[in-house]
Amino acid sequence: MNVAAIDAAAALPLRDPDARRRLGGALLAIVLLWPLLQLAEFRPAALLDASNLRVIGNFLAGFLPPATDAEFLGLLVRATLETLAIATAGITLALFLAAPLAVVATRALSVSAIGPGPGRWRGQALRAACRAILTVLRAIPEIVWALMFVRVLGLGPAAGVLALAITYGGMLGKVYTEILESTDTRPARALLAAGSGRLAALAYGLVPNAAQELTSYTVYRWECAVRASVIMGFVGAGGLGQLMDQSMKMLNGGEASSILLVFLLLVLLADAISAVLRRALA
Amino acid sequence: MAFATHHLGLEHANGLRALHGLDLRLAAGERVAVIGPSGAGKTSLIRLLGCALRPTAGRIELLGHNPWQLSARELRRLRARIGTIHQAPPIPPRLRVITAILAGRLGSWPAWKGLASLLYPADIAGARAALARLDLADRLFDRCDRLSGGQLQRVGIARVLYQQPQLILADEPVSALDPMLADAALGQIVADAEQRGAAVLASLHAVDLALKWFPRVIGLRNGEVAFDLPAGDVSNEMLGELYASEGRVVPTQANDPALLRALGGPDPQAAPRLVRIDSCRGQG
Numbered sequence: 001m002n003v004a005a006i007d008a009a010a011a012l013p014l015r016d017p018d019a020r021r022r023l024g025g026a027l028l029a030i031v032l033l034w035p036l037l038q039l040a041e042f043r044p045a046a047l048l049d050a051s052n053l054r055v056i057g058n059f060l061a062g063f064l065p066p067a068t069d070a071e072f073l074g075l076l077v078r079a080t081l082e083t084l085a086i087a088t089a090g091i092t093l094a095l096f097l098a099a100p101l102a103v104v105a106t107r108a109l110s111v112s113a114i115g116p117g118p119g120r121w122r123g124q125a126l127r128a129a130c131r132a133i134l135t136v137l138r139a140i141p142e143i144v145w146a147l148m149f150v151r152v153l154g155l156g157p158a159a160g161v162l163a164l165a166i167t168y169g170g171m172l173g174k175v176y177t178e179i180l181e182s183t184d185t186r187p188a189r190a191l192l193a194a195g196s197g198r199l200a201a202l203a204y205g206l207v208p209n210a211a212q213e214l215t216s217y218t219v220y221r222w223e224c225a226v227r228a229s230v231i232m233g234f235v236g237a238g239g240l241g242q243l244m245d246q247s248m249k250m251l252n253g254g255e256a257s258s259i260l261l262v263f264l265l266l267v268l269l270a271d272a273i274s275a276v277l278r279r280a281l282a
Numbered sequence: 283m284a285f286a287t288h289h290l291g292l293e294h295a296n297g298l299r300a301l302h303g304l305d306l307r308l309a310a311g312e313r314v315a316v317i318g319p320s321g322a323g324k325t326s327l328i329r330l331l332g333c334a335l336r337p338t339a340g341r342i343e344l345l346g347h348n349p350w351q352l353s354a355r356e357l358r359r360l361r362a363r364i365g366t367i368h369q370a371p372p373i374p375p376r377l378r379v380i381t382a383i384l385a386g387r388l389g390s391w392p393a394w395k396g397l398a399s400l401l402y403p404a405d406i407a408g409a410r411a412a413l414a415r416l417d418l419a420d421r422l423f424d425r426c427d428r429l430s431g432g433q434l435q436r437v438g439i440a441r442v443l444y445q446q447p448q449l450i451l452a453d454e455p456v457s458a459l460d461p462m463l464a465d466a467a468l469g470q471i472v473a474d475a476e477q478r479g480a481a482v483l484a485s486l487h488a489v490d491l492a493l494k495w496f497p498r499v500i501g502l503r504n505g506e507v508a509f510d511l512p513a514g515d516v517s518n519e520m521l522g523e524l525y526a527s528e529g530r531v532v533p534t535q536a537n538d539p540a541l542l543r544a545l546g547g548p549d550p551q552a553a554p555r556l557v558r559i560d561s562c563r564g565q566g
Contacts, residue, residue: 111354115336118354190372193334194445195362195389200396204385208374 062253063260072255075243080262083239086157086232087225090164091218097137097169102176105130108185108206109198131177137170146232160229160237167228168221175217183209211281216274223270227263284308284345284449284481285331291339292326292505300326301505304340310448313475313482315492315513318502319528324485325369327502328453331483332366333357345448362389365447367455367471367484371438375427379418382426382437383409386445412444413437415470417463431458439467443474450475452484456491461535464488468495489521490534503527 046052103109105127112120142163149159180202188205192198207214233241240259247255290304301323308314316324329335330342333349341348347360365386373382380403387405388396395404403409406422413419416436426434435458442450452471456464468484472495475482486492492499493513501508501516501524508524509516522530 111358114334115350117333117336117350117357118352184374187372187374189334190366190368191385191388193332193361194364194366194386195358195360196385196396197358197388197393199393200385200388200391203397203400204377204381204388205372205374208376211376 062251063257065254066258066261067252067254068258072258076240076258076262079238079240079243079259080266082157083226083229083233083241084266086160086164086229086237086239087222089161090225090229091168091172091222093161093165094168094172094221095218097165098134098172098176101130101134101169101173102180103198103202105134105173105177106180108180108183108188109192109202111192111198114189114193131174134170134173134177138167138174139170140167142167142228143231143235146237147235150236155236155238157238160232160239163232163237164225164228168225172218172221176214179210179213179217180206183213212278215277215281219270219274219277222273223267226266226270230263283343284310284312284483286343287330287340288343289340290330290337290342292323292330292335293338299505301330302339304507306500306507306510308449308481308483311475311479311481312498313472313496314484314498314500315496316483316485316500316502317487317489317492317524318508319525322502323505324502325453326505328366328451328483328485331449332364332451333361334366358389362445363447364449364451365442365445367439367442367450367452369454369457371434371441373426373434373438373441375425377426379413379424379426379429379437380406380409380422383412383441383444386412386441386443389445408444409440412440415443415474416440416467432460432463435459436463436467439471443470446478446480448480450480450482450484452482454485454487457487464491464535465494487533488535489532 047056107113107127110123110127112118112123145163145166146159149162153159153162183206185206187209188201191201191205196204229237229239230241230244233239233243234245236242240262244256244259247259286307287304290301290306291299292301293299304327316327318324326335330337331344333344336350342350344360345363347356349357349360352360371382377385381400384399384403384405391399391404398404410419410422413422413436416439418433418436418440421429421433426437429437435456439452439455442452450471455471456467459467468491471482471484474480482496484492484496493516497513498511499513499516500510501520503524509520511520521532525532
């Protein structure tokens with residue numbers, strides 16, 4: 001280091017120049033959060049009130065013991081398979097929607113950003129359009145789509161599958177876009193700068209780094225789809241939800257708790273699948 | 283002509299001036315080494331010549347084209363004719379060595395061929411031959427995260443050898459290799475370029491390697507050309523001046539104490555250049 005550089009270093013203050021900005025950010029977060037908690041009527045003390053505790057206790061007591069009669073178990077197995085089918089078909093369709101949109105929307109595969117080169121504005125407009133599509137797809141809750149499709153296609157799983165495909169296509173696409181941008185993008189950039197195409201740069205430069213995360217998020221979304229298909233069952237889209245709806249309406253807590261146990265098993269299954277796939281891709 | 287620059291300048295977004303007023307030409311098939319202290323602008327120059335950065339002043343002519351006036355399609359075709367060896371090889375660790383090497387031709391292969399090659403390698407023989415030049419053929423089907431830093435750097439070189447570009451840009455291509463391997467790897471780059479008539483511009487940390495393998499040497503300092511001469515005309519005084527900010531210590535492989543010990547000290551008969559450079563240490 002030469003003399004001038006040492007002098008310049010000595011002139012720097014012995015304080016973290018970013019400290020004030022960080023403190024300001026923390027204060028701002030608190031100031032913003034407080035009215036939100038008020039608005040949400042967040043009063044945890046109400047849970048511990050004696051009469052409320054009794055209500056909770058009675059509600060939970062109705063769930064024991066879980067129903068195990070053969071006829072109900074038959075229904076349960078059928079409904080479980082239906083739910084799995086809805087979630088799997090929905091996620092598969094969602095993938096076909098999400099993957100192309102994410103590839104177009106991600107900045108990590110922008111050729112025109114290198115330099116920047118020709119077609120930069122067109123590229124930015126195209127990415128913004130894809131992001132807008134993804135936002136619209138996921139902004140409308142799947143239950144709204146399900147209500148609409150039940151009207152068009154009639155009661156049954158098909159409505160659930162389509163509703164999941166649309167909403168989850170939007171969610172998967174958005175998160176894929178961001179995962180691709182947050183991994184090491186230098187390999188893909190180097191390939192693009194050596195004249196390779198976008199798909200090749202994706203396959204050789206980005207996916208090898210991001211495969212684990214992409215898979216784990218997709219399996220997590222499949223797990224969410226299993227739960228979402230239950231809610232959609234309440235509006236007649238089939239599966240465990242429809243069964244749950246009937247049990248709750250008949251105030252049959254035992255059946256409801258059997259159904260909940262199945263959920264627990266399904267979530268554990270999703271975890272196991274995720275772990276196996278992540279190990280395979282490690 | 284491989285490239286010509288006219289008053290080429292680069293200023294970063296934060297106002298830092300990386301390069302200023304460069305007028306350089308490289309003939310087709312010519313080889314030149316770029317040396318200079320760290321921060322001199324060697325990497326910036328390579329990124330400009332590789333069309334990875336756009337100049338903020340002046341212009342570049344590359345293989346007969348002005349890259350920034352081309353359409354997106356033509357620019358892509360031009361980029362496929364230039365091969366950059368990066369100092370840190372941009373290779374995902376989970377990739378297999380063969381895939382990393384075959385990726386060198388993604389610019390000239392149609393998209394379907396690149397994707398199909400992930401299912402079954404499209405050119406095992408070609409990748410093997412490129413890797414064999416760097417004495418690493420036995421690791422062809424290993425994963426890149428099983429390689430050492432030096433081995434990975436050689437895979438990065440093999441990728442560009444497999445690409446067969448008309449202009450090879452090398453950014454400290456042998457910085458992670460020990461002296462013997464560095465010498466051999468540079469020799470392979472030079473041999474490949476001579477065989478195919480390709481031009482080479484390499485930035486090098488070790489001045490002795492630059493003088494040994496390159497007929498022409500450019501000294502870069504503070505983003506400007508300090509000298510641009512045939513290797514034989516580069517004097518110790520010029521080198522000392524070039525590295526003035528680093529205490530006039532001219533970096534060479536011979537400065538590596540391990541190598542000096544291995545050689546049993548500098549031998550004037552065996553390595554006259556090493557000694558010549560070494561002798562300028564401590565001048566001024």
